[in-house]
Amino acid sequence: MTEHDSLPPDRRDADSLPPDERDAGAPPDADAGGSGDDVPDAGTTGEGTPSASPGGSMSGAPAEAGPAADPGTSSEGATAEGTPLLSVEHLRMLFPIKAGLLVDRQVGQVHAVDDVSFALYEGETLGIVGESGCGKTTLIRVLVRLLDATSGAIRFRGRDITRSGRRELAPIRREMQMVFQDPQASLNPRKRVGQILATPLRLRGVPREQVARESRELLQRVGMAGDVLNRFPHEFSGGQRQRIGIARALAVDPRLILLDEPVSALDVSIQAQVINLLDELQDEFRLSYVFVAHDLSVVRHVSDRIVVMYLGKLMEVSPAEQLYSKPIHPYTQALLGAIPIPDPRVNRSRQRAVISGEPPNPINPPSGCRFHTRCPHATEVCRTIEPPLTEYAGGHLAACHHPQNVTAGEVAAATRSDQSPLSAGAEGPSLIAAGDGRETSATAPVQR
Amino acid sequence: MSATEPPLLEISDLRVAFATEDGTVQAVDGVSFTVSRGEVVAIVGESGSGKSVTAMTLMGLPRGSNATFQGTATFDGTELVGASDEQLRRIRGAGIAMVFQDPMSSLDPVYRIGDQIVEQIRAHERKISKAQALDRAVTLMERVGIPRAAERLRSYPHEFSGGMRQRVMIAMALSCSPKLLIADEPTTALDVTIQAQILEELRKLRDETDAGVILVTHDLGVVADIADRVIVMYAGRVVEQGVLDDIFYDPQHPYTWGLLGSITRIDSDRSQRLPAIPGMPPSLLSPPKGCHFRPRCPHAFEKCVEVPPLEGHVANRPESLDRCWLTEDRKRALRQVDGQVGLRSTEPVIS
Numbered sequence: 001m002t003e004h005d006s007l008p009p010d011r012r013d014a015d016s017l018p019p020d021e022r023d024a025g026a027p028p029d030a031d032a033g034g035s036g037d038d039v040p041d042a043g044t045t046g047e048g049t050p051s052a053s054p055g056g057s058m059s060g061a062p063a064e065a066g067p068a069a070d071p072g073t074s075s076e077g078a079t080a081e082g083t084p085l086l087s088v089e090h091l092r093m094l095f096p097i098k099a100g101l102l103v104d105r106q107v108g109q110v111h112a113v114d115d116v117s118f119a120l121y122e123g124e125t126l127g128i129v130g131e132s133g134c135g136k137t138t139l140i141r142v143l144v145r146l147l148d149a150t151s152g153a154i155r156f157r158g159r160d161i162t163r164s165g166r167r168e169l170a171p172i173r174r175e176m177q178m179v180f181q182d183p184q185a186s187l188n189p190r191k192r193v194g195q196i197l198a199t200p201l202r203l204r205g206v207p208r209e210q211v212a213r214e215s216r217e218l219l220q221r222v223g224m225a226g227d228v229l230n231r232f233p234h235e236f237s238g239g240q241r242q243r244i245g246i247a248r249a250l251a252v253d254p255r256l257i258l259l260d261e262p263v264s265a266l267d268v269s270i271q272a273q274v275i276n277l278l279d280e281l282q283d284e285f286r287l288s289y290v291f292v293a294h295d296l297s298v299v300r301h302v303s304d305r306i307v308v309m310y311l312g313k314l315m316e317v318s319p320a321e322q323l324y325s326k327p328i329h330p331y332t333q334a335l336l337g338a339i340p341i342p343d344p345r346v347n348r349s350r351q352r353a354v355i356s357g358e359p360p361n362p363i364n365p366p367s368g369c370r371f372h373t374r375c376p377h378a379t380e381v382c383r384t385i386e387p388p389l390t391e392y393a394g395g396h397l398a399a400c401h402h403p404q405n406v407t408a409g410e411v412a413a414a415t416r417s418d419q420s421p422l423s424a425g426a427e428g429p430s431l432i433a434a435g436d437g438r439e440t441s442a443t444a445p446v447q448r
Numbered sequence: 449m450s451a452t453e454p455p456l457l458e459i460s461d462l463r464v465a466f467a468t469e470d471g472t473v474q475a476v477d478g479v480s481f482t483v484s485r486g487e488v489v490a491i492v493g494e495s496g497s498g499k500s501v502t503a504m505t506l507m508g509l510p511r512g513s514n515a516t517f518q519g520t521a522t523f524d525g526t527e528l529v530g531a532s533d534e535q536l537r538r539i540r541g542a543g544i545a546m547v548f549q550d551p552m553s554s555l556d557p558v559y560r561i562g563d564q565i566v567e568q569i570r571a572h573e574r575k576i577s578k579a580q581a582l583d584r585a586v587t588l589m590e591r592v593g594i595p596r597a598a599e600r601l602r603s604y605p606h607e608f609s610g611g612m613r614q615r616v617m618i619a620m621a622l623s624c625s626p627k628l629l630i631a632d633e634p635t636t637a638l639d640v641t642i643q644a645q646i647l648e649e650l651r652k653l654r655d656e657t658d659a660g661v662i663l664v665t666h667d668l669g670v671v672a673d674i675a676d677r678v679i680v681m682y683a684g685r686v687v688e689q690g691v692l693d694d695i696f697y698d699p700q701h702p703y704t705w706g707l708l709g710s711i712t713r714i715d716s717d718r719s720q721r722l723p724a725i726p727g728m729p730p731s732l733l734s735p736p737k738g739c740h741f742r743p744r745c746p747h748a749f750e751k752c753v754e755v756p757p758l759e760g761h762v763a764n765r766p767e768s769l770d771r772c773w774l775t776e777d778r779k780r781a782l783r784q785v786d787g788q789v790g791l792r793s794t795e796p797v798i799s
Contacts, residue, residue, distance in 0.1 A: 131639040132610070237728055238495075267494040268666060272710035272724035279721060294639060297669075297712040301722065324714055338644040340669035342711050344692050347672045354644045358609055 083158040084119035085288050091116045091152035093142050108363050112138040114312035115421035125289040127303030135312040136292045140258045144178050177249035181261035183241030187233040194229030200251035218247040239270035256288045308332050311362055311370040317397040326405045328398035331371045377402040388420035390428045403429050455482035456660045462519035464501055473732045475501040477684035486658040490671040493681035499664045503630045507546050508536040541572035545621035549633035551613035555605040562601025565620050572624045588619040592649050611642035632664045647674050668711055680704050683730055683740035690768035700770035703741045705783045709790025723790040746792045747782050
């Protein structure tokens with residue numbers, strides 16, 4: 001058994017994946033490989049081909065799109081820390097609900113992702129957590145353009161890709177790859193491992209005669225024996241299949257990998273192996289990750305910052321440690337309280353706030369704060385006014401009128417984040433919780 | 449749990465094998481344990497460890513002609529292994545009830561929830577009228593925390609969320625006041641907030657009815673939350689069993705160390721890499737000779753090619769049993785990895 005732990009870190013050195021090869025033109029025969037089958041969305045969404053379309057033009061390399069390349073975009077988003085690798089501004093994804101026998105009438109909308117803004121910086125791991133139906137999977141499907149956003153903007157290195165066509169997206173898709181939850185469903189059962197890895201390698205411009213060698217190196221890098229190129233996905237266990245999925249994502253030498261519940265289908269002991277592998281790959285290739293999971297303990301282990309979503313909205317955005325040591329939003333507290341700790345003594349001694357009920361229907365979400373129907377601290381203001389995202393010290397954001405674990409001073413020092421939803425009220429928590437006036441209202445005009 | 453009372457369920461040397469085209473799969477290989485009234489026994493293990501097959505066998509569910517059973521499982525005086533359909537039918541429901549992992553595939557999508565619960569009640573109690581059964585269904589649904597129960601009797605399973613469906617499954621399992629409830633991964637498909645609610649229901653049920661509960665799970669957090677005793681299974685065998693706290697704070701088997709070491713926790717330091725268990729579980733078609741964990745165990749030595757017996761090795765703790773050849777002192781020394789219980793992460797010694 002080859003273990004990834006035993007691999008020397010310099011296993012894949014100089015010539016294996018030179019980053020500048022990303023700019024090489026696509027091989028002329030690349031589209032003969034039936035790319036639609038090997039790309040990760042097969043069978044899961046039924047629309048779009050996420051991987052690079054193998055058209056000839058690869059000239060629009062993303063690096064040349066400087067910060068704020070697009071005119072007419074807003075002033076917010078990228079700030080002091082330079083251009084984020086990926087930023088999202090007021091992104092909405094609403095799914096129409098149709099009814100009617102002869103004419104499709106739209107009778108409602110599912111608010112899957114509703115005015116979400118955040119940024120991801122180079123080398124960072126952003127965790128996204130929330131219960132099922134909170135929109136976390138929809139969000140990353142929108143990010144890789146498997147779904148087209150209803151409104152809002154997605155920027156990759158400052159360049160707006162929200163409406164880019166296939167050809168424009170091709171070079172970006174080589175930088176932005178996805179690993180799916182179910183490795184069984186996201187690997188084509190009729191293709192051998194060698195073929196699965198060859199397609200993205202050829203797209204990257206690896207000469208045909210080197211593909212096999214590079215495939216073997218990729219497999220070894222993800223902790224598998226290199227001699228399995230002729231096997232089919234069903235011959236592997238779940239953990240190994242997930243490693244193949246990761247190898248496929250790595251094949252195009254991406255900068256950013258979006259991981260949709262990458263370990264939740266795996267056994268615990270295998271989970272730990274895959275998490276460690278992701279950690280090592282990040283260090284080695286300076287990858288950025290967006291890591292979606294419902295398991296808060298896994299997310300804590302891998303993330304630098306964590307986004308908590310509920311019914312399509314951001315509840316809290318926090319540096320990983322702070323989210324657990326000092327959760328501000330009552331929903332985050334409830335989520336953390338619901339997790340049993342695998343330590344009987346700790347488990348018995350801790351106070352747990354178990355929330356009752358279930359998430360409301362996203363077709364008709366609650367007014368004001370979406371969590372107010374289950375929140376133990378909810379008051380009248382929560383029912384009527386949507387709380388803005390408020391920025392507390394240390395880059396900790398929370399959208400709550402009644403923040404927890406913060407002092408009156410911290411509330412007074414907090415400012416309204418420009419990532420707040422457009423529909424949010426102007427008043428941050430300080431006016432309600434602490435009752436003292438503050439100067440930030442000038443920077444936070446009502447945007448109703 | 450008085451000492452004189454016989455256990456509710458006593459399993460002794462249970463073996464289940466499935467004949468397949470590729471050979472015989474020994475899914476359960478000599479499993480023995482007991483469950484008493486009012487006790488929650490958790491069976492922990494990875495996929496393929498035989499935990500679900502053990503649970504299913506108690507309900508007489510693996511009935512295929514390719515399955516062979518050996519050993520005994522005595523429930524409340526009745527032998528379950530080799531019982532006739534008629535005998536099993538009498539035990540199912542009022543004796544042993546089961547809650548499955550996936551509530552969507554265990555409810556019939558074309559029948560109303562109420563009708564399914566009523567059918568279950570009337571199948572086991574012929575004398576009860578339909579109206580009485582409906583009343584009972586409402587009471588049961590209220591008891592497991594389904595709001596507006598009377599209205600929701602008329603709903604179909606697809607109108608319920610995953611958590612609500614699992615509550616319906618528990619309500620159905622409770623309909624005949626079982627003495628033993630087998631819950632096979634009851635919360636795996638659910639969100640954490642709903643999981644906490646369902647575990648609370650199970651705990652309440654145990655307290656109110658004094659039923660024994662077998663909880664099959666792979667989640668050690670859930671185990672720590674609700675179990676009284678723990679059985680750790682690996683590749684068809686029980687490798688360790690004991691009282692909850694002993695398993696977590698004084699684990700005897702290297703596999704248990706590895707399990708405890710490889711879990712992510714929301715309350716632990718997150719700086720270091722997770723100590724993972726190397727390799728993969730063996731194929732049950734051709735399990736390794738001797739201890740099944742040997743190929744993955746960094747502490748394996750010559751003696752491990754013989755199957756270790758499930759025995760007590762800890763002084764003054766007769767309820768702690770494990771299958772490992774290492775001496776107790778060696779175990780205490782070897783299991784400390786960076787100040788915590790874990791499995792030293794090196795390549796396996798024998799492969």
